[in-house]
Amino acid sequence: MRHMKLKNKLFGLLALSLLAVSCKKELELKDPQFLSPQDAVANDANIKKVLLGAYDAISSGNLYGGNLQLFADLMGSDGELSWVGTFNTYREVWGKSLLTTNPNVSGMWGAGYNAINIVNSVLANIGKVNTADQNRVKGEALFIRGAMHFELVRFYAKDYTDGNPATNPGIPVVKTPTNSTDEITKPSRNSVQDVYNAVIADLTEAENLLPLENGVYATKSAAAAILSRVYLQKADYAGARDAANRGIQNAKNKGLLANFMDNFNQSTNTPEDIFAIQVSDQDGTNNLQLFYSVSIFGARDGDVEVNQKHLNLYQAGDERATVTDDPDLPDFNTAFYFKFGAFRTTKFRDLYTNVKVVRLAELYLTRAEANYRLGTTVGATPLNDVNLIRRRAGLGNLAAITSVDQIYLERRRELAFEGFGIHDAKRFKRTIDGLPWNDNKLVFPIPFRELNANSSLTQNPGY
Amino acid sequence: MRRLKLLLATGLLFCVQILWAQVQVTGKVTDQKDGSPLAGVTVTVKNNNRSAVTGAEGTYSISAPDNGTLVFSFVGYATLERPVGSVVNVALAAGENAMTEVVVTGYTSQTRRASTGSIARVKADEVRLQPVASFEQQLQGKSAGVLIQSGSGQPGSAANVIIRGKGSVLGSTQPLYIVDGIQISAADFQSLNPSDFESYNILKDAVSTSQYGSRGANGVIVITTKKGTANKTRLTYDYQYGIGELPENKLKLMNAAEKIAFEMSADGIYGTNPNGWSDEEADSLSKVNGNWAGAMFRKAKTQQHQISLTGGSERTRFFVSGSAFDQEGVVTATGLKRYTGRINLDHSVNDFRLGLNAFVGSSRLENTTESNTGIGSPLNAIRWHLPYVTPYLPDGSYNDADMAIQGQPNALKELLENPRTNRQLKGLAAFNLEYRAPFLQGLTAKTNLGVDFTDNTIQRYVSPTTYLGSQQTGGQGSFAQSNNRNRRFSVTNSLGYRKTTGDHAFGINLFNELIQNRFTSFGFTGYGLAGAFRNAAGIIPGTPTNGFIPTVNGNETTSALLSYFAIGDYNYKGKYFLNGTVRRDGASKLAEGKKWTTFGSIGGSWVISSEDFMKNSLFNDLKLKVGYGSAANSNVGNDYEALELFGPTSYNGVGGLVLTNLAKPNLTWEIRNMFNAGIDFGLLKNRVNGTFEVYNSVTNGLYLNRQISGTSGTTSILTNMGRMRNRGIEATITAAIFKGKGFNWTLSANHTYNQNRILELDGQPENIDGLFINRVGESQNSLYVVRFARVDPQTGESIYLTKDGKETKTYDPNDRVIAGRTDPPHFGGVTNTFGYKGFELGVLFTYMFGNKVYNNDRTNVENPGYYYSSVAESLQRAWTKAGDITDVPGLMDEYHPETTRYVEDGKFLRLRNVMLSYALPANVAGKIKASTVRFFIQGQNLYTWHNVLAYDPEVPSGNLLGAQYPPLKTWTFGATVGF
Numbered sequence A: 001m002r003h004m005k006l007k008n009k010l011f012g013l014l015a016l017s018l019l020a021v022s023c024k025k026e027l028e029l030k031d032p033q034f035l036s037p038q039d040a041v042a043n044d045a046n047i048k049k050v051l052l053g054a055y056d057a058i059s060s061g062n063l064y065g066g067n068l069q070l071f072a073d074l075m076g077s078d079g080e081l082s083w084v085g086t087f088n089t090y091r092e093v094w095g096k097s098l099l100t101t102n103p104n105v106s107g108m109w110g111a112g113y114n115a116i117n118i119v120n121s122v123l124a125n126i127g128k129v130n131t132a133d134q135n136r137v138k139g140e141a142l143f144i145r146g147a148m149h150f151e152l153v154r155f156y157a158k159d160y161t162d163g164n165p166a167t168n169p170g171i172p173v174v175k176t177p178t179n180s181t182d183e184i185t186k187p188s189r190n191s192v193q194d195v196y197n198a199v200i201a202d203l204t205e206a207e208n209l210l211p212l213e214n215g216v217y218a219t220k221s222a223a224a225a226i227l228s229r230v231y232l233q234k235a236d237y238a239g240a241r242d243a244a245n246r247g248i249q250n251a252k253n254k255g256l257l258a259n260f261m262d263n264f265n266q267s268t269n270t271p272e273d274i275f276a277i278q279v280s281d282q283d284g285t286n287n288l289q290l291f292y293s294v295s296i297f298g299a300r301d302g303d304v305e306v307n308q309k310h311l312n313l314y315q316a317g318d319e320r321a322t323v324t325d326d327p328d329l330p331d332f333n334t335a336f337y338f339k340f341g342a343f344r345t346t347k348f349r350d351l352y353t354n355v356k357v358v359r360l361a362e363l364y365l366t367r368a369e370a371n372y373r374l375g376t377t378v379g380a381t382p383l384n385d386v387n388l389i390r391r392r393a394g395l396g397n398l399a400a401i402t403s404v405d406q407i408y409l410e411r412r413r414e415l416a417f418e419g420f421g422i423h424d425a426k427r428f429k430r431t432i433d434g435l436p437w438n439d440n441k442l443v444f445p446i447p448f449r450e451l452n453a454n455s456s457l458t459q460n461p462g463y
Numbered sequence B: 001m002r003r004l005k006l007l008l009a010t011g012l013l014f015c016v017q018i019l020w021a022q023v024q025v026t027g028k029v030t031d032q033k034d035g036s037p038l039a040g041v042t043v044t045v046k047n048n049n050r051s052a053v054t055g056a057e058g059t060y061s062i063s064a065p066d067n068g069t070l071v072f073s074f075v076g077y078a079t080l081e082r083p084v085g086s087v088v089n090v091a092l093a094a095g096e097n098a099m100t101e102v103v104v105t106g107y108t109s110q111t112r113r114a115s116t117g118s119i120a121r122v123k124a125d126e127v128r129l130q131p132v133a134s135f136e137q138q139l140q141g142k143s144a145g146v147l148i149q150s151g152s153g154q155p156g157s158a159a160n161v162i163i164r165g166k167g168s169v170l171g172s173t174q175p176l177y178i179v180d181g182i183q184i185s186a187a188d189f190q191s192l193n194p195s196d197f198e199s200y201n202i203l204k205d206a207v208s209t210s211q212y213g214s215r216g217a218n219g220v221i222v223i224t225t226k227k228g229t230a231n232k233t234r235l236t237y238d239y240q241y242g243i244g245e246l247p248e249n250k251l252k253l254m255n256a257a258e259k260i261a262f263e264m265s266a267d268g269i270y271g272t273n274p275n276g277w278s279d280e281e282a283d284s285l286s287k288v289n290g291n292w293a294g295a296m297f298r299k300a301k302t303q304q305h306q307i308s309l310t311g312g313s314e315r316t317r318f319f320v321s322g323s324a325f326d327q328e329g330v331v332t333a334t335g336l337k338r339y340t341g342r343i344n345l346d347h348s349v350n351d352f353r354l355g356l357n358a359f360v361g362s363s364r365l366e367n368t369t370e371s372n373t374g375i376g377s378p379l380n381a382i383r384w385h386l387p388y389v390t391p392y393l394p395d396g397s398y399n400d401a402d403m404a405i406q407g408q409p410n411a412l413k414e415l416l417e418n419p420r421t422n423r424q425l426k427g428l429a430a431f432n433l434e435y436r437a438p439f440l441q442g443l444t445a446k447t448n449l450g451v452d453f454t455d456n457t458i459q460r461y462v463s464p465t466t467y468l469g470s471q472q473t474g475g476q477g478s479f480a481q482s483n484n485r486n487r488r489f490s491v492t493n494s495l496g497y498r499k500t501t502g503d504h505a506f507g508i509n510l511f512n513e514l515i516q517n518r519f520t521s522f523g524f525t526g527y528g529l530a531g532a533f534r535n536a537a538g539i540i541p542g543t544p545t546n547g548f549i550p551t552v553n554g555n556e557t558t559s560a561l562l563s564y565f566a567i568g569d570y571n572y573k574g575k576y577f578l579n580g581t582v583r584r585d586g587a588s589k590l591a592e593g594k595k596w597t598t599f600g601s602i603g604g605s606w607v608i609s610s611e612d613f614m615k616n617s618l619f620n621d622l623k624l625k626v627g628y629g630s631a632a633n634s635n636v637g638n639d640y641e642a643l644e645l646f647g648p649t650s651y652n653g654v655g656g657l658v659l660t661n662l663a664k665p666n667l668t669w670e671i672r673n674m675f676n677a678g679i680d681f682g683l684l685k686n687r688v689n690g691t692f693e694v695y696n697s698v699t700n701g702l703y704l705n706r707q708i709s710g711t712s713g714t715t716s717i718l719t720n721m722g723r724m725r726n727r728g729i730e731a732t733i734t735a736a737i738f739k740g741k742g743f744n745w746t747l748s749a750n751h752t753y754n755q756n757r758i759l760e761l762d763g764q765p766e767n768i769d770g771l772f773i774n775r776v777g778e779s780q781n782s783l784y785v786v787r788f789a790r791v792d793p794q795t796g797e798s799i800y801l802t803k804d805g806k807e808t809k810t811y812d813p814n815d816r817v818i819a820g821r822t823d824p825p826h827f828g829g830v831t832n833t834f835g836y837k838g839f840e841l842g843v844l845f846t847y848m849f850g851n852k853v854y855n856n857d858r859t860n861v862e863n864p865g866y867y868y869s870s871v872a873e874s875l876q877r878a879w880t881k882a883g884d885i886t887d888v889p890g891l892m893d894e895y896h897p898e899t900t901r902y903v904e905d906g907k908f909l910r911l912r913n914v915m916l917s918y919a920l921p922a923n924v925a926g927k928i929k930a931s932t933v934r935f936f937i938q939g940q941n942l943y944t945w946h947n948v949l950a951y952d953p954e955v956p957s958g959n960l961l962g963a964q965y966p967p968l969k970t971w972t973f974g975a976t977v978g979f
Helices: A002-018 A044-058 A067-075 A088-094 A103-124 A131-156 A192-209 A220-233 A237-249 A287-292 A360-374 A382-392 A404-414 A421-427 A448-453 B002-015 B135-139 B186-191 B206-215 B256-265 B279-285 B292-296 B378-384 B401-406 B411-417 B856-861 B873-877 B922-927
Strands: A081-083 A273-277 A304-306 A336-339 A342-345 A355-359 B023-031 B042-045 B051-053 B059-064 B069-073 B080-083 B090-092 B102-104 B109-111 B119-123 B146-149 B160-163 B176-179 B182-184 B197-203 B220-225 B231-245 B300-312 B316-328 B335-349 B352-366 B420-436 B443-462 B478-501 B504-527 B551-572 B576-587 B596-607 B619-633 B645-651 B654-661 B670-683 B688-707 B716-739 B743-760 B766-769 B772-775 B782-791 B798-801 B816-820 B826-836 B839-849 B852-855 B903-905 B908-919 B932-946 B969-978
Touching: A044 A103, A044 A131, A044 B645, A044 B654, A067 A081, A067 A088, A067 A103, A067 A131, A067 A287, A067 A421, A081 A088, A088 A103, A103 A131, A103 A448, A103 B654, A131 A192, A131 A220, A192 A220, A192 A237, A220 A237, A220 A273, A220 A355, A220 A360, A220 A421, A237 A360, A273 A360, A355 A360, A360 A382, A360 A404, A382 A404, A404 A421, A448 B688, B042 B059, B042 B478, B051 B059, B051 B478, B080 B090, B102 B197, B135 B146, B135 B186, B135 B197, B146 B743, B176 B206, B182 B420, B182 B443, B182 B478, B186 B335, B186 B352, B186 B420, B186 B443, B197 B206, B206 B220, B206 B551, B206 B576, B206 B596, B206 B619, B206 B670, B231 B932, B256 B279, B256 B873, B292 B378, B292 B411, B300 B969, B378 B411, B378 B856, B576 B619, B596 B670, B619 B688, B688 B766, B772 B816, B782 B852, B852 B856, B922 B932
Parallel strands: B023 B090, B176 B220
Antiparallel strands: A081 A304, A273 A355, A304 A342, A336 A342, B023 B059, B042 B051, B042 B069, B069 B080, B102 B109, B119 B197, B146 B160, B176 B182, B197 B220, B231 B300, B231 B969, B300 B316, B316 B335, B335 B352, B352 B420, B420 B443, B443 B478, B478 B504, B504 B551, B551 B576, B576 B596, B596 B619, B619 B670, B645 B654, B670 B688, B688 B716, B716 B743, B743 B826, B766 B772, B772 B782, B782 B798, B782 B816, B826 B839, B839 B908, B852 B903, B908 B932, B932 B969
């Protein structure tokens, strides 16, 4: 019996030792490829990497990677462009027949706020950035936040000058980051005026904080340039003039290129680029190339065609209107080519090239327009600024400017397909494809999924 | 705690030391079939509460009154009684009726009589000859409650298996697969050899699945492999050869003559004659027969050799097998080759029994892309090619004309020049050690160590001459190779005690288990393939100027599950049974503070047929059972889903960080609470057997992507936010309809009705995701589209119905309504088996009805915007002039495919399998020294009655995207010879 008991105990011990797989640390696993927030926004180096992630976010095809520009021109095409591609969701933008479920419409909204959320994380942790770099990092974050709120309010709300901006609903202004499910909110739409005020505050502070030169990232001049667009859109011409003027003066080591077409199909920034999205064969999206160019250049099938109506805008001898039948010529340097039965712009012909956000030429034209409207000559006379752009295009000087429409026409020629279409058309109160400038169809709907997920939002009229 | 239980058990033993004068009986229990010793047989003294259990050598020792009777009982064997003597050796015969069948849950095994849960069992030999590489495809139509949808006929592709309805919307709905006690991944079935399998045990309700805790919610398929038998060594050889072909295509496209006539008269957005043919061109093109299907599809051969050897002595037994499997795909250049080997060994020594089941499989799969909408996918391209363009030019080179006409790359060129190869090496090994305590009968300790190892090498060559090649970085093709490895290690320790005293019998098993998984991958893509090589040797080294800089990628992810659990059973007089399980799981995937979850179940059954009042009844078996319990679905999201994570990104060639996952501190498992009740019966001396069951299972904490305000920077997040119910009825019946001298006929049928309902979405009425909606009170992932009413005869415009049912010409997504459920509520299978002398004919039909399919494939060939491209025959009916009454709108009508026009009825009846076999009479077989010789001819998927405009109606997702690779219609011939 004694023997048995001993054996029993031994066996019990054996069994217990077998059952000893209980180390709790087996369950404390960390993802080797990802950082937790404690690490990601903990120090200078990582916060700067998060900021870089914000640039990546605004380079999305939904944003400056192409759709912000493409949609402005498709919606404002007025017969100058045709969408012939098979993607219905893009066709809806061109046809002004947007459905609230259009995935590109919800994609742009989501991508915009995604970028805003990232920079809000950076701003919330700005104190951890090295003192020497704090101004720059904060300035870049504010630049992105201001630019994104501005782009969204232009598409998703009535124009500033349409009715009362203090009561017209704009978009939600978001200034705090969401990092956990506990922090999710359902903000309502701020008024158009509130959004513009927030945008102006962000961009003004950004302009103050940013350096003159900053590689391919945001600079003082870039912030001023976007600010000039904001003022122009709200018809604050003095603000637009001064911001454009500062943008020109602070554009360090920048200048107009001698040859207009040298601006395009570049995989590095040119001296004329105030701000551009970097695209290389390794990284980045260029939706303008994807949809304006054709399959032989690695794009889709030429979804956007340029119509004769657009070519009629140009005068004889304009280098911005040259057309070739043979885009394969090695010294090819024309503004348009004819391929697959239609005219195509050459601006976005090649794969893996940067996407323009602001070129210096825009600032001259903005300064000219604002000076002309105010009867001032801050920086230069309107005539000088306009002629600077005309001479570069191989055209003769104008003798005088007798109407703001002359400056607008120059703007349409110079900045064609670069994202000004519908926004400028609203400023000049033009009728677009038979619709008055303030027609409900010229405003994007608030995406269906956003209304569904956020009960505080209201839909735009007409949807 | 555990030690305490052990001591209690020990105490029990001392309590039953009885002080009568006794005879000490010893003896040995063996299997009547092969003479191998049977361990674990319970030996009791009749009308007494004394018992013993046989040891590893089958021996026992018990003291009993000399006029007493010994009762020998063992799961799966008929119970035997013998009078007491000094030495009593018995041979037990394996039981034959449904009640004595052994069901295996992976951790334990029971007779069906003792089981209180819902477990379907399929003998592997019944289905193993079906010509599919992935074993679960063979189970289609074989058991109630188990929906198996083939989905794809690509060699080696796994089926979609759903047990008792989808319990999850976002998480996996696939069951857990266990082979010899260790978990395996469904993705690797292509490398396993189904001929090694002995049985499939499909655990359907919580009484059985709660043993698997956080992994069990979708049901469990437990596979046992063949064991060696102690006797003379036996050799079996199988051979089969088959031919497969494509089923009928119901989505008819215009032929060349029809298409040219259509183009010349059509009035679409580009006017008539969109491709600009001259009259001469049109005339000659209309005579061309492109015959893309002829060039792309073939009759596909399947060949299989399989050899197995079993034998051993009383102490050591083995099963060894090898197989070679070679299946061509019906799409040219696709196919699967597989070689496997297995050795199962077990050995008994003293009180120990140890075993090793080891398997290695190697496969090579050449596939093509499927289920997508890309123009580079050959299976889409054959639908989209103009019928008057041929695949090849007269000189035999590829014809790229369609690229110039409509931008459609040559499907044959894309397929043949861009090979896609997956090589897999699969290893499975389970080592087990069992110890039966000689000092305390009924006490055992077990350890099971298992490794599931998978190594994949995936190669993709993209030729610079193809369209896909032009889309690669640098525009000159690419070569990509990725290697990934998954290693799952598991260790299960258990301590069990089983005891019978008088009318009471109980067993308790305590377990501790750890499962660790580690996945690593690394891959590269090189660009610029200029040379003659179709592999890494052809890559042009990248420079900053040539644009061929290669990309690399890699991943690593780990998870762990630590568990403690107990499984117990009790019965009184072998008539009243109780089973219970409690399991506590700790998972690395969940957030701190939420890691541990407890699961449990309880089940009871009453064998009514054993009651005295049933003595003269019609029923020879009748059992009532009921059970309730819980299990969870851990298969959702990634391994670190609960953590806030910043992942890598890059901009301007510089690395950055991006928030990829919001912290989810409250994330828990989806827990499925399941109720099951049923009757098992046998009538007329088991000529008719059957089971009726009802179940009600509710998933709590349903995972859904909560749509959150985009202003949060994220648009949706995985959340436990709902409740969903599956309730249903299952019926299975097997009847020997005719049992004659030479002829017999057996019918076996099963039917399942499953009703799926979303009960709650965390306060929201619905969650819409593209074509699908999850709405409270409706079936999950119901189709959500606008109703298409008719075509306006005056204008040719589409007329839709508004939400209120009024006709409108304006398409408005706000008018979407639920247009049907995507998961089938009714499905089943019917098998008829006829035997005459050596001949046997088996015919299996499977069916399903009540579900709808959205045919996205059809939307692409009925889109009037593509009227210059290949289109469906139906466009010939398109409206052209006022007064036309038709169901196809005019070509200028604004096209909105997300309507009921593309919702089709998913019902079907399939002649799944027909097998005629003939076994040579034993005396004839004996002449060639064979014990068995059997020949067979088999037809698989011979015909399917259905109305889906596609090759095949089975679309597990409910949305037939395109590029369908349908299950094949196959004839096979074969022979089995046993020596």
